[in-house]
Amino acid sequence: MPPFMLPALLWQVANILPTRHYADIVWASGFGWPWPWVPTLWLGLFTAGFILAVIVGKDRAARQDRRSIAPADGLP
Numbered sequence: 001m002p003p004f005m006l007p008a009l010l011w012q013v014a015n016i017l018p019t020r021h022y023a024d025i026v027w028a029s030g031f032g033w034p035w036p037w038v039p040t041l042w043l044g045l046f047t048a049g050f051i052l053a054v055i056v057g058k059d060r061a062a063r064q065d066r067r068s069i070a071p072a073d074g075l076p
Contacts, residue, residue, distance in 0.1 A: 021039035
């Protein structure tokens, strides 16, 4: 189903999801349309955001592990 056939509310919500931008790239490739640069940039931003979240989360988890007294299984 092409994106323009979605109900209006779903189409508006889908604009913030990475799957929508990926689908735009797939549709353009499948139909031979010009390369969609805006969805490509959005996917790059989503990827950078997820990588940043992983780095911050890993660092936070490492700091919490250093502060814990007992091992992770809870044994003394």
